[in-house]
Amino acid sequence: MSGRRRPLAGHLVLLTTVVAAVAALLTGLVAWQSAAHAAEQRERDTLTRQATLLSRLPALSPVLFRGAEKLAGPNGEQFAVLAADGTVAGGAAPALDLASRAALLAGRPVSTDGLLAGQDVLVVGSPTAGGGAVVLTEPYATVDRTTDQIRHDIGLPLLVGLLGAALAGGLLARRIARPLTASATVAHRLAEGERGVVAPTGGPREAAEIGRALTTLDRALTRSENRQREFLLSVSHELRTPLTAVQGYAEALADGLIEPERVPEVGRTLAEETRRLDRFLADLLDLARLEADDFRVEHTPTDLGALVAEAAAFWSGPCASQGVDLRVERPDAPLLVTTDPFRVRQLVDGLVQNALRATPAGAPVVLAARAGDGTAVIEVRDGGPGLTEDDLAVAFDPGALRERYRATRPVGSGLGLAIAHRLTTRLGGEITPHGHGPEGGACFTVTLRR
Known part of the structure; x- marks a missing residue:
């Protein structure tokens, strides 16, 4: 030790x-x-x-x-x-x-x-x-x-200078160490879970900067914990609703309260609720895996134009069934990027699913790929209601938009955009939300280095 x-x-x-x-x-x-x-x-x-x-x-x-x-x-x-x-x-x-x-x-x-x-x-x-x-x-x-x-006359001034330097060092040390010690105390209190702690901002400029940084950290932790609390409440609500339905129908079946002719209908309801639970839990697991340090990304040469075309072919059916016009914009030449095609496809599917949910019948969803300055860009645009400036600030926070629009728009688990953001970060790219694109609705731009 x-x-x-x-x-x-x-x-x-x-x-x-x-x-x-x-x-x-x-x-x-x-x-x-x-x-x-x-x-x-x-x-x-x-x-x-x-x-x-x-x-x-x-x-x-x-x-x-x-x-x-x-x-x-x-x-x-x-x-x-x-x-x-x-x-x-x-x-x-x-x-x-x-x-x-x-x-x-x-x-x-x-x-x-x-x-x-x-x-x-x-x-x-x-x-x-x-x-x-x-x-x-x-x-x-x-x-x-x-x-x-x-020589005798210079000895005393040197000794006085030495003692004065030691005294000045003590005063300097006290001036510097006091705010640092106070900042360390504040940091320990923050680590123990206390919030709203006022950090000292006196002393030298560097010590004052540490105090201001601790105050900023305190506010950031408070916001983050509040969002986590809201997210957990939202998760518990999402889980409770289908579980309540499943439990109610299961008890009714066990007690023989369901007429024989209604059993198929109850079975379909139970299957739908369990699928809903399965999708929600799958999103939670995806988000947890993206946060893990051992999340694997396998980089290989990938043609983003071809990948976008494959995704469009898959989503053409769901879009047609909802009366949504799916459009594809891709370059004529191959758009090669060294990345993980499986993860990029997962990212594109999540953004298209999010856009399709918000787009009314007759409006378009656009899936585009183009070359940038040393980069490759994928865009997913829709003709839905779009996003406000306040929405853009919390677009990638788990459950934030879902909680905001659950009473006025079709919403999913609230984790799709958070997953898209983490996936893009893992791929070494950037994702940028825009409140209103050319089609009038939201636009999400993913930029990958070529």
């Missing part, structure tokens, strides 16, 4: 803390490395300003010489004067090499390193107007102390 998983808030806090720690570490490493250079540069700048100031004095008398050494003393600075003839006087004289002397005598400032009394020192020189130069030195120990101070 897997261990307990860390919640999202914990992941966010850990992530932000790690990112902040890595950023602080990298910043600290860069600052640590640059602290020595910054400290050295600062000390060189200070020495340069002092040397420049002293070099502008009109004359470096012994008094000024001693004053400069006292001024430089607290940091261990040493002072020297380079005369125009090349002689050097002062405590910093041993640190001045020949190259630096030549540069200063040539009028160029000097900023370099040197060795004084066995110590590494900074050497800075500034030429004077009289042709000589002023030289100042400072031990590297001063630079080291300054470096340590800079």
Whole structure:
């Protein structure tokens, strides 16, 4: 069994803390490395300003010489004067090499390193107007102390930044996790069958989108369950009516209440009611099979024109018996599609049966096949009353149209169009209902990829 998983808030806090720690570490490493250079540069700048100031004095008398050494003393600075003839006087004289002397005598400032009394020192020189130069030195120990101070000063801000990042991560995690946790609670309540649950829409945009999606799901589940409930009520009503008739006649026969001359009539009634039950149950089984994952579709090259012609030949008799004019529209050339011919024929038969039921005598039913743009199209059109916009929205819902028109039109089991929709989907096609076609009635268009 897997261990307990860390919640999202914990992941966010850990992530932000790690990112902040890595950023602080990298910043600290860069600052640590640059602290020595910054400290050295600062000390060189200070020495340069002092040397420049002293070099502008009109004359470096012994008094000024001693004053400069006292001024430089607290940091261990040493002072020297380079005369125009090349002689050097002062405590910093041993640190001045020949190259630096030549540069200063040539009028160029000097900023370099040197060795004084066995110590590494900074050497800075500034030429004077009289042709000589002023030289100042400072031990590297001063630079080291300054470096340590800079490094000490950057440690606290880095630590504060790390703690601030962790705190920000916690606040961010709380802001993100709270609506997600609430949405998860809503999802569990929906899964347990509760409806009308209000999902949270606060927090970040993605979390709000999840909340809106859950609200949409709740409404969709409510509609679906209401339709299922209505369908089950319709099914129970459809089953109860013939069962009541069969049970009543069976009890009457068992009790000897049926006169001998009426027995054939009662037998025909029982047979008709049982056939009605058989058709209804067959439709239910077809719909259940179409919903199953193991529903088989065998694709083979199929001429839809020939298939439509075969279907028309079969339905010509039932149409003629009801006074309906069956028309066929098919292309002259074969209309080849790789599909399951048995299932396509089942689909066509269901649509024609549905159209024939709604078409009055003298009106047409049209069975058409034609080529589309990379597709093949089958149409079943009728001259019946057609469908409204509200009808089109629920045309493929089991029992929806039957419940709507059972008192005003001839209706079937209410499952035919639902079966047609599922069959078309299984065949990889699309079926589109139209309220009124060229003949005035409904039109169903099936589109299959060629």
